[in-house]
Amino acid sequence: MPARHSTLHTQANKDVIGVPVAVRRLRRDAEANRQHILEAAGTLMAERGLATPLEDIAAAAGVGVATLYRRFPTRTTLIEALFQDRFAAYLADLETAVGMPDGWEALLWFLRKASGRQIADRALNELLDHDPGADTIRHLIEQVKPLAMRLVERAQATGRLRPDFTVTDLGFLQKMLVAVGAAMLPVSDTAWERYLTFLADGLIAARGEPSPAAAALTVDQVQRLHTAAGAPERTRR
Amino acid sequence: MPARHSTLHTQANKDVIGVPVAVRRLRRDAEANRQHILEAAGTLMAERGLATPLEDIAAAAGVGVATLYRRFPTRTTLIEALFQDRFAAYLADLETAVGMPDGWEALLWFLRKASGRQIADRALNELLDHDPGADTIRHLIEQVKPLAMRLVERAQATGRLRPDFTVTDLGFLQKMLVAVGAAMLPVSDTAWERYLTFLADGLIAARGEPSPAAAALTVDQVQRLHTAAGAPERTRR
DNA sequence: CCAAAACCGGAAGAACAGCCTCCGGATCCG
DNA sequence: CGGATCCGGAGGCTGTTCTTCCGGTTTTGG
Numbered sequence: 001m002p003a004r005h006s007t008l009h010t011q012a013n014k015d016v017i018g019v020p021v022a023v024r025r026l027r028r029d030a031e032a033n034r035q036h037i038l039e040a041a042g043t044l045m046a047e048r049g050l051a052t053p054l055e056d057i058a059a060a061a062g063v064g065v066a067t068l069y070r071r072f073p074t075r076t077t078l079i080e081a082l083f084q085d086r087f088a089a090y091l092a093d094l095e096t097a098v099g100m101p102d103g104w105e106a107l108l109w110f111l112r113k114a115s116g117r118q119i120a121d122r123a124l125n126e127l128l129d130h131d132p133g134a135d136t137i138r139h140l141i142e143q144v145k146p147l148a149m150r151l152v153e154r155a156q157a158t159g160r161l162r163p164d165f166t167v168t169d170l171g172f173l174q175k176m177l178v179a180v181g182a183a184m185l186p187v188s189d190t191a192w193e194r195y196l197t198f199l200a201d202g203l204i205a206a207r208g209e210p211s212p213a214a215a216a217l218t219v220d221q222v223q224r225l226h227t228a229a230g231a232p233e234r235t236r237r
Numbered sequence: 238m239p240a241r242h243s244t245l246h247t248q249a250n251k252d253v254i255g256v257p258v259a260v261r262r263l264r265r266d267a268e269a270n271r272q273h274i275l276e277a278a279g280t281l282m283a284e285r286g287l288a289t290p291l292e293d294i295a296a297a298a299g300v301g302v303a304t305l306y307r308r309f310p311t312r313t314t315l316i317e318a319l320f321q322d323r324f325a326a327y328l329a330d331l332e333t334a335v336g337m338p339d340g341w342e343a344l345l346w347f348l349r350k351a352s353g354r355q356i357a358d359r360a361l362n363e364l365l366d367h368d369p370g371a372d373t374i375r376h377l378i379e380q381v382k383p384l385a386m387r388l389v390e391r392a393q394a395t396g397r398l399r400p401d402f403t404v405t406d407l408g409f410l411q412k413m414l415v416a417v418g419a420a421m422l423p424v425s426d427t428a429w430e431r432y433l434t435f436l437a438d439g440l441i442a443a444r445g446e447p448s449p450a451a452a453a454l455t456v457d458q459v460q461r462l463h464t465a466a467g468a469p470e471r472t473r474r
Numbered sequence: 475c476c477a478a479a480a481c482c483g484g485a486a487g488a489a490c491a492g493c494c495t496c497c498g499g500a501t502c503c504g
Numbered sequence: 505c506g507g508a509t510c511c512g513g514a515g516g517c518t519g520t521t522c523t524t525c526c527g528g529t530t531t532t533g534g
Contacts, residue, residue, distance in 0.1 A: 027502060027509055053492060064512035069494065129420075162438075172417050172432060179416030180409050183366075187458045190451060195409060197450035201399075202439025213434035214427060221424045264480055264531055290521060301483035306523070 034071050036061040041082055045123035050079065050131075052123075079127070080136060086124055087140050090114065094147045103154030104161060108200055110151060112193065115174050119181035119192065129175070141226070162205040166216035173199060271308050273298040278319055282360035287316065287368075289360075316364070317373055323361055324377050327351065331384045340391030341398060345437055347388060349430065352411050356418035356429065366412070378463070399442040403453035410436060 026034065040061035044052050054075065058068040072078035097110035118125045131137065148167050155161040176199070181192035217225075263271065277298035281289050291312065295305040309315035330350045337343035355362045368374065385404050392398040413436070418429035454462075 029501070030510060033511085054494090055492075058512095065494080066496085066513075067511060070510075075493095162435075169431075169435075172420065173435075175420050176413035176417050176432060180413050183409065183412050184454060184462070187454060187462050191454055194406075194451040194453060195413060198399075198406075198410075198439040199436060200439065201441075202435040202437065204438075214431040216431060217421060217424060217428055225421070225424050266530065267481060270482085291523095292521075295483095302522090303484075303524080304482060307481080312522095 030071075033061070033063050033067055037063060037068055037071060037078075038082060041078055045082070046121040049122045050126045054078075076134075079123075083124065083127060083136075086117075086121070087136070090117070090140070091143060091147075093117075094144060094151065098147055098150050098154070103151075103156075103158045107151060107155040107161065108196070111170075111174060111177065112196055115177040115181060115192070115196070118174070118178045119185060120189070122182075125178060125182070138226075160205055162203055164213060164216075165203065168217045168219060168222050171222070172217075267308075270298070270300050270304055274300060274305055274308060274315075275319060278315055282319070283358040286359045287363045291315075313371075316360075320361065320364060320373070323354075323358070324373070327354070327377070328380060328384070330354075331381060331388065335384055335387050335391070340388075340393070340395045344388060344392040344398065345433070348407075348411060348414065349433055352414040352418060352429070352433070355411070355415045356422060357426070359419075362415060362419070375463075397442055399440055401450060401453075402440065405454045405456060405459050408459070409454075 025031075037057065041052075041057045044057055044060055048056075054068055055065050057078075058065045061068070068078075072081065093110060093113045097106040097113075100106035100109065118128065127134075127137065145167075148170055152161075152165065152167050152170060156163070156165065177192060177196055180195050181189075184191050262268075274294065278289075278294045281294055281297055285293075291305055292302050294315075295302045298305070305315075309318065330347060334343040334347035334350075337346065355365065364371075364374065382404075385407055389398075389402065389404050389407060393400070393402065414429060414433055417432050418426075421428050
């Protein structure tokens with residue numbers, strides 16, 4: 001295909017055709033460092049949260065701060081590079097769940113899986129919880145929505161899920177589980193599943209009278225939550 | 238008893254008997270200011286958390302920073318003065334619950350009441366959640382423990398509460414509720430009760446087979462949580 | 475009504491913490 | 505081997521909150 005002597009200047013990040021193309025391959029050591037940084041960031045942020053000082057991350061990666069800045073000019077750059085695959089995993093779980101034969105089991109399975117991930121990774125949690133304004137997240141939500149609806153519908157169809165259950169409930173349930181999970185983390189990292197059990201028992205339909213519950217939040221109330229509430233404490237810059 | 242003319246100097250905060258006694262009554266304006274500060278701190282911290290800048294509090298109280306410092310030399314002083322009664326309220330609720338005729342209703346009532354308080358007051362929440370090392374809190378817990386046990390016992394006695402429920406579960410359940418509550422606060426401040434309902438349904442005993450749940454945390458695991466985990470993010474100073 | 479005692483305000487300085495750049499020098503690559 | 509790349513970490517910068525200091529004001533009690 002076409003190419004060659006595209007330009008003599010340094011900023012050769014465009015093809016002959018004028019279309020942006022993968023920038024020049026990094027030097028071996030540079031690429032290695034990039035990787036180290038990503039790893040370090042992953043570990044450190046998982047336990048200390050999104051606001052972990054960049055200097056600490058650089059140190060953990062065995063690299064100077066400058067190197068980190070060179071590779072990831074802004075904190076956001078780093079975070080995005082870091083969570084692309086985590087988001088993918090989330091979606092994959094959801095898809096798997098939707099594809100499972102038993103709708104009820106699927107619901108529980110997803111709840112467990114997703115909550116587990118978020119409990120183990122504080123940064124992921126903060127991202128999903130407190131920063132829903134970011135484009136990346138907005139985009140994620142967009143993809144999640146239809147799948148989540150299907151998941152709930154299918155669970156409903158089995159007749160095992162209480163009839164007054166709503167899609168919006170899904171997210172909040174998860175929030176509850178993550179909260180306990182995080183709280184108990186220092187002592188046990190599985191004990192939270194006990195509460196998933198409790199909750200699950202409460203989600204079963206028709207054991208006598210389904211207690212009348214307060215109304216669920218509507219979809220756009222949740223929407224509002226994602227725009228208004230997220231703002232207060234977000235990552236700087 | 239020996240004493241008298243103990244000192245001519247100003248620090249006459251000891252009684253004739255030599256026993257510490259209520260310090261000199263504040264001047265009228267000073268006392269008023271003290272009150273304003275307390276009020277302002279209560280409101281502001283309820284929505285902004287324990288770390289609210291002291292300057293903001295002073296401003297809200299219509300007072301200079303110096304005045305605040307004069308009255309409450311350290312942030313802790315202020316917080317302690319502030320939460321004495323809130324703690325009292327918590328205990329009072331618990332006592333009321335224990336005194337209620339129906340043990341099951343009592344449990345639910347308390348869960349609702351206590352969670353509601355914590356949801357409405359971010360500072361209270363932070364205090365209870367992230368700073369259990371403080372003496373005041375340790376003391377509170379000491380008083381709570383026996384009452385909580387009674388509460389659970391009584392609920393258990395009605396036969397309505399699932400038999401595998403434990404005292405330690407109480408706290409965690411509350412944590413879950415507070416989490417949802419806080420999350421939904423910007424949009425609705427009662428919608429969280431929906432999840433109390435769900436949860437409650439899951440707590441009901443024996444509707445067929447009580448799903449086997451993971452073991453509850455033991456009392457001293459929880460204890461460990463209160464010493465080890467609390468430390469990381471506490472109030473400065 | 476007056477003087478002493480008790481208070482007050484807010485400016486100013488100290489202390490921190492994390493961000494980000496700069497540049498001499500090391501490393502890689504062909 | 506020589507130029508292009510990349511590195512480190514010290515140092516300056518910024519923004520936030522804490523804490524003190526002192527001239528001036530208000531209260532109190534006789």
